[in-house]
Every structure is written in structure tokens, then in C-alpha cells.
Amino acid sequence: MRGKSKRRLGPVFWSVMAVLIIAWPVAYMNDLNVTIRIERGAPAQRAISALGTDVQRGHAVTIRRDATGFHVDAEVGGTQDNFLIDTGATHVFLTEAYAARIGFNTDNITTCSKVLDALNNQFCSKRVLIKEMRIGTIVMHDVVGMVGKHFTKNLLGLSFLDRLNTFSYDGRMRTLVLAQ
DSSP: OHHHHHHHHHHHHHHHHHHHHHHHHHHTGGGOOOEEEEEOSOTTTTOBOTTSOOBSSSOEEEEEEETTEEEEEEEETTEEEEEEEOTTOSSEEEEHHHHHHTTOOGGGOOOOEEEEOTTOOEEEEEEEEEEEEEETTEEEEEEEEEEETTOOSEEEOHHHHTTSSEEEEETTTTEEEEEO
């Protein structure tokens, strides 16, 4: 009888171990640190610490997530305004009011570029060239932007973000690091 119970315990033991190995990481899923990093340039130029908050070369800005996303103050033409960081936006999108405050006269632009929003609605937007855009210590020149009547919020999109050496997201710290 003793031999039979030992043989039955073997499969039971390994079944319990398999469940623990699978279930344990899932139970602690909220404690995992998810990091997404997009990097450009030589490794020495894009070196980032383990927390993603220290860049050894260049300039970096760390942005904390609030209830509605990642917001950052950017300066264009000496005028500062708030931008929502949108990695799904192809360009920097400016509200008509902000574009007017920084000196863009879009009435003179006759070419209309078609832009789709998140719901695939098509809108007419006017392309502008932003000579200088500043976010903290990061300075970018000749950034392509779009101005449209339908924009209710300034968006910082890929025409700016793609030119950074690195931008990384730390899920645990809920921070986004932009680095030039």
C-alpha cells in the first residue's frame, strides 16, 4: 500500500508545482515593471539607467502621468502651452487659437491636408513648420505641425517624438522620459 501512495503523490506534487509556477507570476502581475523604450543613435548616446530617468548624454525630461494621460508644457515662438503626448498622432497638432498666438496665419495657407481622428473622421488641416520647439531642456528645430479648427487640444505627436534619441515608458513609476 505504501508504494501505491508514493506513486500517486508524484503526479499530484508536479501538478501542484505547475499550478504554482503559472499562478504565482499572475498573482503578482501588478508588481511587474513594464518598460517600453524606443532608442536611436549610438549606445553611448542613448544610455539610460535602470529606472529610465537618467540620460548620460544630451537632455532629458521626465513626465508623470495624470488621470488623462501625459501632459507637458512646450514653448513655441516664446509662447508656452500644454500638450498631450500622443504616440498615435503623426504630427504635432496645434489648436487654431494657439497657432494664432504664436504667429501662424493659417488663412494664407490654401493647401488642405486630410487628417483622420481616432474615430476615422476626416478633417482638413493646414501644415506649418515650427522653427523651434522647447520642452524643458530639449530643443527641436523645424518640426512639422498641423493646425485645424477641429483640434481642441495641442498634441505632441511623432513629428517631434521620432526625432528624439530615446523616449521610454516606465509602467511602475507611471513616467515617460523624453531624451535628446
